[in-house]
Amino acid sequence: MTAYLDNSATTRPSEAVIAAMEHCMREGFYNPSSLYAPAMEAEKQLKRARAVIEEILHAPAGQLLFTSGGTEANNLALMGSVEAMYGMRHLAVSRVEHPSVLEAARALERLGHRLSLIRVDGTGEPDWAQLEDLLERDPPDLISMMQVNNETGAVLDVRKLSKLARRLSPNTLLHLDGVQGFLRLPTDARLFDLYTLSAHKIHGPKGVGALWVRKGVRLAPRQLGGDQEDGLRSGTENTPGIAGLLAAVERYPASAAKTMMELKMRLLKGMRERIPDLKVNGPDPGAGAPHILNLSFPGVRGEVLLHALEAKGVYVSTGAACSSKKRKVSGVLSAMGIPLDVAEGALRFSLCPDTRESQIDYACRCTGELYDTLKRFRRK
Amino acid sequence: MRDVLLLRFGEVHLKGLNRPYFLRKLVDNVRRAVEPLGGRVWMSDSRIYVSDCPDMEACAQRVRRVFGILGVCPAVEMEKDLEAICKQCARMAEGLTGTFKVIARRSDKSFPLDSMELQKIIGGRVLEANPHLTVDVHRPDHKLNVEIRDHCYIRLHEVEAVGGLPMGTGGKAMLLLSGGIDSPVAGFQVMKRGVRVQAVHFFSFPYTSERAREKVCELARILGEYAGGMLVHIVPFTEIQLEIHEKCPDGLGTVLMRRFMMRIAERIARAQGCGALITGESLGQVASQTMEAIAATDAVAGMPVFRPLIGLDKLEITDIAARIGTYETSILPYEDCCTVFTPRHPVTKPRLADLVKAEARLDVEGLVEAALDGVTQYKSWEDS
Structure with a gap:
């Protein structure tokens, strides 16, 4: 048996997605900007994709820009909006943002803008007092935070942030990185100004994502050329990718959150039965995102357990897949104040609506057995 | 006229009676390295040559990694015609700056001019065609080698190679x-x-x-x-x-x-x-x-x-x-x-x-x- 439990890294494209993309490449390959009828059909498909996504987001008037994925959308949200404001600006992001936000923010800081980093506590909850203080005394021009933390599943109280910001500093732009939240949590675009989503985390293809921009928010393009997407993101639209994104969105089950939450609790229960001194990193599992569970296995290095699980066909991740190449513990966990030895033993299990109970049980059984062997060998 | 590579080898020279064995191994190894690219390898006057490869540059890169080869010189092989030799030398010197010297070696004693005369004549013609250059016979920036043997071989630069002894001679x-x-x-x-x-x-x-x-x-x-x-x-x-x-x-x-x-x-x-x-x-x-x-x-x-x-x-x-x-x-x-x-x-x-x-x-x-x-x-x- 195999159990792919690394769905926050990427998901398997569904058959419907592959079929939609194939159809688009075979039949609907035309350039949406061309003037003849089949090209207009391609353009209509784009419009439809925009409309479907905007409806899911309850989006007020605005624009959905298709991008090459979450990273580009996040980069565009931060760098594009700050550039469009002119002059030196002030932005705030949390310490546990994805590198595509954090690094963009740091790049802006190097250009002379001011950057405030919002602290988080041991559960991943932002320091509301710090935020309130900041908004009152030194309001940022832009706040960017993630809807769901990719490593711990911590969920941001978007409504609370929105209310706070609108009350204390109505001109502050709010950007929400929804790469791990889109479709898995209810999302209401009336609460913020910019929103990032990505296709390959919801069984769509890699290489496509989107940035939703509220009407009236000014954005400077980061990619110049033929003025597609109203000049905000030039380049011929990735129509097969967008067809795949649309298919993924339309196919995503309405009951996904409930299904995954049940699976997650089953995973936690199964693990706890076998490994009593297990630690949960991040929020209380019932309050976290339905698909992410970050666990620490005391006395065992996460990477070693990961490879041992790999040999059994169970695929998980240590922290974020993109940061496991760097030889240090996850920046997210250390920002949350998780002790080094606990962070070293951390594994992220992430689910999808297609994960089966039997796979969860298999993963628990394998982890339990391997843990018993591996914990005998710790550094003396 | 064709492009060839002239390979200089090092320590193999030191071997006494084993020298033919080391040389054979070396030639075999060079052959193995360049044959996939279509190059031909041959020996003459105890030098190894590579020729007839459509991509001599790639050949040179491969030969540089053959243990036992000390240096690789891209060279031109041509008929022993003084006029043509002078023209070719002048052309090869076009891209150079600074000082140069012609080093001629006449192994074929039937060639009417001796080494000293050759150096003088060719050096003069190169200078005439490239007035921005000057001659320095003691410490030149560039040495233009002209060898008269079965053919004439002209070379300018040597690329350093890996050195050592031929693979397979040491167990x-x-x-x-x-x-x-x-x-x-x-x-x-x-x-x-x-x-x-x-x-x-x-x-x-x-x-x-x-x-x-x-x-x-x-x-x-x-x-x-x-x-x-x-x-x-x-x-x-x-x-x-x-x-x-x-x-x-x-x-x-x-x-x-x-x-x-x-x-x-x-x-x-x-x-x-x-x-x-x-x-x-x-x-x-x-x-x-x-x-x-x-x-x-x-x-x-x-x-x-x-x-x-x-x-x-x-x-x-x-x-x-x-x-x-x-x-x-x-x-x-x-x-x-x-x-x-x-x-x-x-x-x-x-x-x-x-x-x-x-x-x-x-x-x-x-x-x-x-x-x-x-x-x-x-x-x-x-x-x-």
């Missing part, structure tokens, strides 16, 4: 290859002396990952480019590490592990007909590379252990690694040893008696046998 040896910076360099240094090298790698899954194994295979592939491929024996090593970890004093862990590696490498080496082991140790670099620790590992090796890096500093090793092309791969982060097995306080002067006592708690022979049973092989080349 076979087994390299202990980790994913680090040192061991590939150690292997290279011995390969350079004409030795065919295979590698043995100790793999501790799940304490090290598939990526660590991939990295070692990639290093073998890079080294193999100098030798027509490299064979890697991958030894499952986890069981041994766990046994040592569980049953032996922590401080001796690394040296005990090294002793197991030596035993296993020696067994594979013998089976493969190798006469020596090669390691990347450098004296004092880490706790297991002190004189005492090396003595302790040597004690179980039943064949010579070559340590070509023993007197080199890390920086010197790194320089060689960069030059031979293994550095970038070696510094990839996938570890080849898990910190679980690294003693916090390794014994730097292990005593043989303590090691023997520690090993008495282990089934040494059984563990070695089991590891040998699990060996898999990776070939860095593709069979055609």
Whole structure:
């Protein structure tokens, strides 16, 4: 048996997605900007994709820009909006943002803008007092935070942030990185100004994502050329990718959150039965995102357990897949104040609506057995 | 007129009665390197030539990596016609700046002009056509070599090649290859002396990952480019590490592990007909590379252990690694040893008696046998 439990890294494209993309490449390959009828059909498909996504987001008037994925959308949200404001600006992001936000923010800081980093506590909850203080005394021009933390599943109280910001500093732009939240949590675009989503985390293809921009928010393009997407993101639209994104969105089950939450609790229960001194990193599992569970296995290095699980066909991740190449513990966990030895033993299990109970049980059984062997060998 | 490569070889000259053997090997190796590109290799007047390859540049790059070749000179071969020779020389000097000198050598004594006359005439014509150049016969920036033999050969620059002795003239040896910076360099240094090298790698899954194994295979592939491929024996090593970890004093862990590696490498080496082991140790670099620790590992090796890096500093090793092309791969982060097995306080002067006592708690022979049973092989080349 195999159990792919690394769905926050990427998901398997569904058959419907592959079929939609194939159809688009075979039949609907035309350039949406061309003037003849089949090209207009391609353009209509784009419009439809925009409309479907905007409806899911309850989006007020605005624009959905298709991008090459979450990273580009996040980069565009931060760098594009700050550039469009002119002059030196002030932005705030949390310490546990994805590198595509954090690094963009740091790049802006190097250009002379001011950057405030919002602290988080041991559960991943932002320091509301710090935020309130900041908004009152030194309001940022832009706040960017993630809807769901990719490593711990911590969920941001978007409504609370929105209310706070609108009350204390109505001109502050709010950007929400929804790469791990889109479709898995209810999302209401009336609460913020910019929103990032990505296709390959919801069984769509890699290489496509989107940035939703509220009407009236000014954005400077980061990619110049033929003025597609109203000049905000030039380049011929990735129509097969967008067809795949649309298919993924339309196919995503309405009951996904409930299904995954049940699976997650089953995973936690199964693990706890076998490994009593297990630690949960991040929020209380019932309050976290339905698909992410970050666990620490005391006395065992996460990477070693990961490879041992790999040999059994169970695929998980240590922290974020993109940061496991760097030889240090996850920046997210250390920002949350998780002790080094606990962070070293951390594994992220992430689910999808297609994960089966039997796979969860298999993963628990394998982890339990391997843990018993591996914990005998710790550094003396 | 055609382009050729003229290859200069080094130490082979020193060989006495064995010289024809070394030369034959060298020519064979050059041939093997350039034949896939369609090049032809021939000898004349105890020089090796490569010709008739559609891509001489690629040929030169390959020949540079043939052990035994000291330098590669791109040259032009043409008829012995003075007028044509002068024109060609003038053309070749077009891109030059500074000073130059013509060095002529007339081996074909039937050619009407002698070397001195040739130098004067050709030098004059080159200068006439390239007035921005000046002649300096003592310390020229550029030397234009003109040789009159069966044909005329004109060459300007020499590209440095790898040097050493022809591969296959020095026997076979087994390299202990980790994913680090040192061991590939150690292997290279011995390969350079004409030795065919295979590698043995100790793999501790799940304490090290598939990526660590991939990295070692990639290093073998890079080294193999100098030798027509490299064979890697991958030894499952986890069981041994766990046994040592569980049953032996922590401080001796690394040296005990090294002793197991030596035993296993020696067994594979013998089976493969190798006469020596090669390691990347450098004296004092880490706790297991002190004189005492090396003595302790040597004690179980039943064949010579070559340590070509023993007197080199890390920086010197790194320089060689960069030059031979293994550095970038070696510094990839996938570890080849898990910190679980690294003693916090390794014994730097292990005593043989303590090691023997520690090993008495282990089934040494059984563990070695089991590891040998699990060996898999990776070939860095593709069979055609």
